[in-house]
Amino acid sequence: MPSSRQRSLRATIAALFIPAVLAGVSLPAAALAAPAAASATAAKPHKAFDVWADKFAEDWVRLSPQLATMTQYFSGAEQAKLDRELTPLTAAHRQKVVALAKAGLARLDKxxxxxxxxxxxISAAVMRWSLQNTVANEPFEDHSFIFSQFSGVQVSLVNFMTTTHPLRNKADVDSYLARxxxxxxxxxxxxARGRAAAAKQLIPPRFILERAQFQVDHxxxxxxxxxxxxxxxxxRTAELKDLAPEARAAAIARATRIVEEKIxxxxxxxxxxxxxIHPRTGDVAGISRxxxxAAAYARAVENYTSTKLTPEQIHEIGLREVARIEGEMDKHLRSLGLLEGDxxxxxxxxxxxxxPKGEGDPRPAIIASYGEMVRDAEKRSASLFNLKPRAPVEVRREPPLTEPSAAAHYSLPAPDGSRPGIFWVPLRGPKFDMIRMRSLAYHEAVPGxxxxxxxxxxxxxxxxFRSQRIFSGGSAHAEGWALYTERLAVEQNxxxxDVPGLLGALGSELFRARRLVVDTGLHAKGWTRQQGIDYGIGAQEVERYVAWPGQANAYMIGMLRIVELREKxxxxxxxxxxxxxxxxxxxxxxxxxxxVLGELVDGWIARQKKA
Structure with a gap:
């Protein structure tokens, strides 16, 4: 039973969700009973909308060849052409994207x-929300350092080429070399973009720059x-059946020359x-520097939480959730005889x-344990889900280039089945986060x-364009779901x-609550990097929030909303x-x-009542 404080908190969040994205149309409850099935009285599909939306989505994907590759959105010659290109990073290309977004919004109005x-x-609502964010975010894009350690171009291009670009046959080999x-x-x-930003005093703090410098040096x-x-x-080309050994050797030699002479x-x-720019950097962490x-952070918060919550309100929600979760953890820690200290x-x-105890590198065993946890979660999920993915999921260690600063994350399977879903785990060592392994596996893989x-x-x-997430509901929906599944595992016993594992799960939820406090602290309250660390967030994580303002708020705010809708x-x-x-x-x-999810749940409730 939620406390009066929790009910008040949920009401605050529910009241502040951004309304009126639904193409100006109120969604009737009965009409939203299910996303894939219309009721008997529902309107017939409007063919002109489908024709326009499909074409617009295609034009949108064409502006990002890397997105086209990730989703394999096209087929035949067009997909093959896009698979040979890397998305431009020029200011002119950015303006093309914004211009197309504005054109899309104008057409949606009609x-x-x-x-x-x-x-x-629903499609119109999702498109409108995505396009509105594209337009609203554009003035603040240079507030994020283009060479940040977390998702900067110096690592994202390498990750794309080494992991995402497909190498299924010799044609893909040629496309790889073209890229x-x-x-x-x-x-x-x-x-050029970094220089233009620096000319406007938009430069990172010193510790962020130094992490990126390390990656470039590496x-x-x-x-x-x-x-x-x-x-x-x-x-990756070793097993290609249609690539002759001589052709493979020539391709490797060419790749080596390109790296040496151009990259x-x-x-x-x-x-x-x-x-x-290093001498111009300082130690002030927050984007308010x-x-x-301040306007850039307010926009980031709205973008990542899809609410009108202010940084101050999110900070208070974080403090309340931290107190609640720490109270639960205290009881379980005492049951294990851990009585002294915070x-x-x-x-x-x-x-x-x-x-891990004993000799040798424990990392292979840790990766194997994660794999076992994912398989166990699949069995436990059977009674809780009717919808389940066909694609498999694997656990892999984060690559060396990004491991020093990476967080665990998930990458989608290839639509054509050539690549599974991947749960990436950084294992920096020498210490490892053993008791949180289960909750992390649930969040990143199954059922997250x-x-x-x-x-x-x-x-x-x-x-x-929705199944491939060309237009989507953003981080609060995605990360809110993943954190919701962590809580679901606790609720379902x-x-x-496994009290240590339970404490690990509660610790993971506490971590997301602390994120609300630290992210808003850094960017709206003048906190230092050290204050974030002292509040219980690791240094790499604090630096992630500095490089990616606002995103850390998506998890807990999204999860609270999903729980609120479920309990309703x-x-x-x-x-x-x-x-x-x-x-x-x-x-x-x-x-x-x-x-939109709230409207869907309301429609589902109305439909179930009538059933």
Whole structure:
């Protein structure tokens, strides 16, 4: 039973979700009973909307060849052409994207009075929300350092080439080399953007710059023949049946030349730029240090939470949730005989108990354990979900280039089945986060991001641009779901007999609550990097929030909203409430803004009452 404080908190969040994205049309409850099935009285599909929306989505994807590759959105010659290109990083290209977004919004306005059916209304809402954010975010894009350690161009291009670009046959090999030829040019485009931002005093704090400098140095350290763009290419082409040994050797030699003659010099120019701006950097962490920084942070918060919550309100929600979760953890820590010190101190003592013992590198065994946890979660999820992904999921260690600063994350399976979903785990060592392994596996893989994103990709009852997340509901929906599944595992007694694992799960939820406090503290209250660390967030995580303002708020705000909607449905439906059916509704809608999800749940409740 939620406390009065929790009920008040939920009411605050529910009241502040951004309304009126639904193409100017109020969604009738009965019409939103299910995302993929219209009621008998629903409007017929408006053909003109479908024709326009499909074409617009295609034009949108064409502006990002890398997105086209990730989703394999086209087929035949067009897809093959896009698979040979890297997305431009010029200011002119950015303006093309914004201009197309504005054109899309203007066309959506003309459909406001059109007789759209239920699915079309959801599609229009998702498109409108995504395009509005594209336009609203553009003035603040340079507030994020283009060479940040977390998702900067110097690592994102390498990750794309080594992991996402497909190498299924010799045609893909040729496309890889064509793209490799463009990496240096894209780095120079990013460099031009970085210089333009620096001229406007938009530069990172020193500790962020130094993390990025480390990555560039790491990339440049080996000879071209041992560069990651060559070694992974060599590994991934080893089993290609239609690639003759001589052709493979020639391709590897060409890749080596490109890295030596074009890519390494471009990285060298970025290195020089970083050294050039280093004396101008300081230790102030928050985005408020930058010109127009407060407005940039307010926009980031709205973008990532899809609410009108202010940084101050989010800070207070975080403080309340931290107090609630720490109270729960205290009881369980005492049951294990850990009585002295604050929660952080006692959790560190518990962590010590479970550190790997013995000789040798424990990392292979840890990865294997994660795999076992994912398989176990699939069995436990069987009774809670009707919708399940067809694509498999694997656990892999984060690559060396990004491991020093990476967080665990999930990458989608290839739509053609050539790549599984991947749960990436950084294992920096020498200590490892052992008691939180289960909750992390649930969040990133099953039933978290893998269920959510792979299922959406496989849905057939929604337009392709929604199943492929060309337009989506943003971080609050995606990360809110993943954190919701962590809580679901606790609620469903998956940790029965495993108090340390339960504490790890509660610790993970506490971590997300602390994120609200630290992210808003850094960017709206003048906190230092050290204050964030002292509040219980690791240094790499604090630096992630500095490089990616606002995103850390998405998890807890999204989860609280999903729980609030579930409990509303449970209360109103009583014996008619079905947890698997609720999960099917959330997953079957695909990625939607959270206010649209609220409309969907209201429609589902009305439909179940009539059944």
């Amino acid at each position: 459909f406001k009075s059109a007789p759209l059916d239920d699915s079309q209304k 490799l030829e463009q990496v240096g040019a894209r780095m120079d485009e990013a460099l 990339f440049l350290k080996p000879a071209a023949s041992q560069n990651v763009l060559v070694t992974t290419f060599e590994q 390494r010099p471009a990285y060298g120019r970025v290195k020089d730029f970083m050294a050039e 930058l010109p127009n920084g 929660i952080e101190t006692r959790m560190k003592q518990l962590d010590e108990r479970f550190q 991001h893998h269920f959510q994103l792979a299922i959406q990709q496989e849905l057939t009852g929604i337009p392709k 998956w940790y029965e007999g 449905a449970r209360k109103e439906l009583g014996d008619k409430f079905s947890l698997p059916a609720f999960h099917d509704l959330v997953l079957g809608a695909g990625s939607v803004p959270l206010d």
